[in-house]
Amino acid sequence: MLSLNELQEKMEALPEWSIAGNAIEKIFSFKTFKDSLAFANKVGTLAESLNHHPEITISYTNVKLVLTTHSERGVTLKDIELAKEIDKIEND
Amino acid sequence: MLSLNELQEKMEALPEWSIAGNAIEKIFSFKTFKDSLAFANKVGTLAESLNHHPEITISYTNVKLVLTTHSERGVTLKDIELAKEIDKIEND
Numbered sequence A, B: 001m002l003s004l005n006e007l008q009e010k011m012e013a014l015p016e017w018s019i020a021g022n023a024i025e026k027i028f029s030f031k032t033f034k035d036s037l038a039f040a041n042k043v044g045t046l047a048e049s050l051n052h053h054p055e056i057t058i059s060y061t062n063v064k065l066v067l068t069t070h071s072e073r074g075v076t077l078k079d080i081e082l083a084k085e086i087d088k089i090e091n092d
Helices: A004-011 A033-050 A077-089 B004-011 B033-050 B077-089
Strands: A018-020 A023-029 A055-059 A062-067 B018-020 B023-029 B055-059 B062-067
Touching (some): A023 A077, A033 B055, A062 A077, B023 B077, B033 B055, B033 B077
Antiparallel strands (some): A023 A062, A055 A062, B018 B023
16 A cells, blocks of 8 residues: 555646545546446446456446555555556547 | 335335435445446446436446436436336346
């Protein structure tokens, strides 16, 4: 698990993500529910390929992602890496 | 919006759903994350066809659905109908 100092340093590369408890999270907004679902599927495919799965909440045109590493009860480099990859696919 | 009495009567046909605040919810469990995502997609397709969209939270092998009618700030017959249709596709 990253220390708070380490985490805050890593978060500089993820300005749209925020620390929430033992996780990092970001809300993505889309034009339609279909767009939300399509994004959730892209995130799901990525998560499977990395074998690291965020919590995905689809609320109509918003998708909230919450990333944490359960086995470490906190945020690790796996979460930082996944967040960076997700940001890349946001507007694919 | 349904009255609490009306809602409780309707819930008799939905024994695995529970009332939570101004909504009804149910958690579905699957074997794999892929199964969770596939179910979320089936629910999404159904929601689009009914133009009534639940909140869908995918947490690895669990999918939580929260149904409410925002315009009425509570549970309506649209939610009851959607819950029944979702139960039908759960094991498709």
